Amino acid sequence: MNDKTVLGIDIGGTKLAAAIVSTDGEILTQNRIPTPTGDADEIFAALRELIDTVRGDASPAAVGIGSAGPLDQQLGLVSPVNIAGWRNFPLVDRVRALVDDVPVTLGVDGHCFALGEFWTGAGRGERNLLGIVVSTGVGAGIVNDGRPLLGQSGNAAHLGHMVVDLDGEPCACGSFGCVETYASGPRMVARAQRRGWRPGESVDAAVLSADAAAGNELALAAFDDGAQALAAGIVATAVTVDLTTVVIGGGVAKAGPILFDPVQRWVKRFAQLPYVTDLSVRPAQLENAGLLGAARLALNTLHP
Missing domain, CATH: 3.30.420.40 (ATPase, nucleotide binding domain)
Known part of the structure; x- marks a missing residue:
């Protein structure tokens, strides 16, 4: 072999x-x-x-x-x-x-993203990590003491489907007010368009990000809403699992400071317990963290 x-x-x-x-x-x-x-x-x-x-x-x-x-x-x-x-x-x-x-x-896939960044990316050298992918959806995974936290069914850390708004919009998962309904690229675009940003145009999160970077208030507000939901999910996870390192990747994360600045601001506002006040939120380093994490899953079967 x-x-x-x-x-x-x-x-x-x-x-x-x-x-x-x-x-x-x-x-x-x-x-x-x-x-x-x-x-x-x-x-x-x-x-x-x-x-x-x-x-x-x-x-x-x-x-x-x-x-x-x-x-x-x-x-x-x-x-x-x-x-x-x-x-x-x-x-x-x-x-x-x-x-x-x-x-x-x-x-x-969120577990694999976290494991890939932990192995060779932004989480290298850490023992515990929350990895989040913000794209057409919001996925996540946790590495705890060097091992992926999978849960009983293998679905642990579904942060995108954590409810953060009790009166929120319906989510594709069947619930409502989930992180994903605010922070995913398509949902941010849809929210901005309902408020009058580029109505009727066929646009995506990259266009929304560019307009936000240019100072468009409606685009900035959509990113702030998404960042607030993400921060709520991050802090809820951190206080539950007791970790301090968060890595965010995915297509929407390519917005850079347009996403990370409000995320960090909201995290600081929400993270008040002493053991999470130093949460570090950083961008992913890898373009293919999910692939590398899947490969690491395979390697773990050979060398547990």
């Missing part, structure tokens, strides 16, 4: 990615494709082709999969909120059928 490489797979609502990764965290080959919008088999067919392309002649010793949730880690099933074609989809069994007789491990 070749124990020098593993296969990492990152599955999200907008893209599917895969990579062959060495034991020291070096990505040897990688590729990504848009997530198809078809039925379950069409989506998996695209993933299978991606895996075959990336793997080539490599014989990875293990496979790690990070997927949008929720999921059933024990049964290897995924039901991503943002991939309508997969409901209780047997992802682990289907991937296992594509690879040799090697371990296949499944984790939430």
Whole structure:
């Protein structure tokens, strides 16, 4: 068995990615494709082709999969909120059928992001870490004493679906007032447009960020609302788990100070207990933290 490489797979609502990764965290080959919008088999067919392309002649010793949730880690099933074609989809069994007789491990994409940043990114050298991905949704993961905190079902740290507004808007998860309903890119854009920012235009969070950086008050207000919700989720998690390091990545985080300045301001306002007053909120360093975290999940099966 070749124990020098593993296969990492990152599955999200907008893209599917895969990579062959060495034991020291070096990505040897990688590729990504848009997530198809078809039925379950069409989506998996695209993933299978991606895996075959990336793997080539490599014989990875293990496979790690990070997927949008929720999921059933024990049964290897995924039901991503943002991939309508997969409901209780047997992802682990289907991937296992594509690879040799090697371990296949499944984790939430937010967990993999946190684990990747902990391993080789902004959390290197820390023992505890909250990682947050702010994009079309809001995902999260916790590394506690060097290990990913998975929970009973493998879905721990779903910060994006923490309720922060008792009278808030409906969320895709079926609840209301979740962090994601305020802080995700599409929801910030929609809120700003309802208030009169670029009404009727087809725009995204990057345009919202650019307008906020130019001083547009409606765009700035949307980011402030999102930052307040994120900060509430961050502080609630920190006081529960007792950690002081937070890393934020994802497409919306590319707004830089437009997001991080209000997040840090609100965190300082909310974090009043002595053991969380020094919360450090920093930007992610890796463009592919989810892939690296999935690879680290795979490595953990070889070297617990």
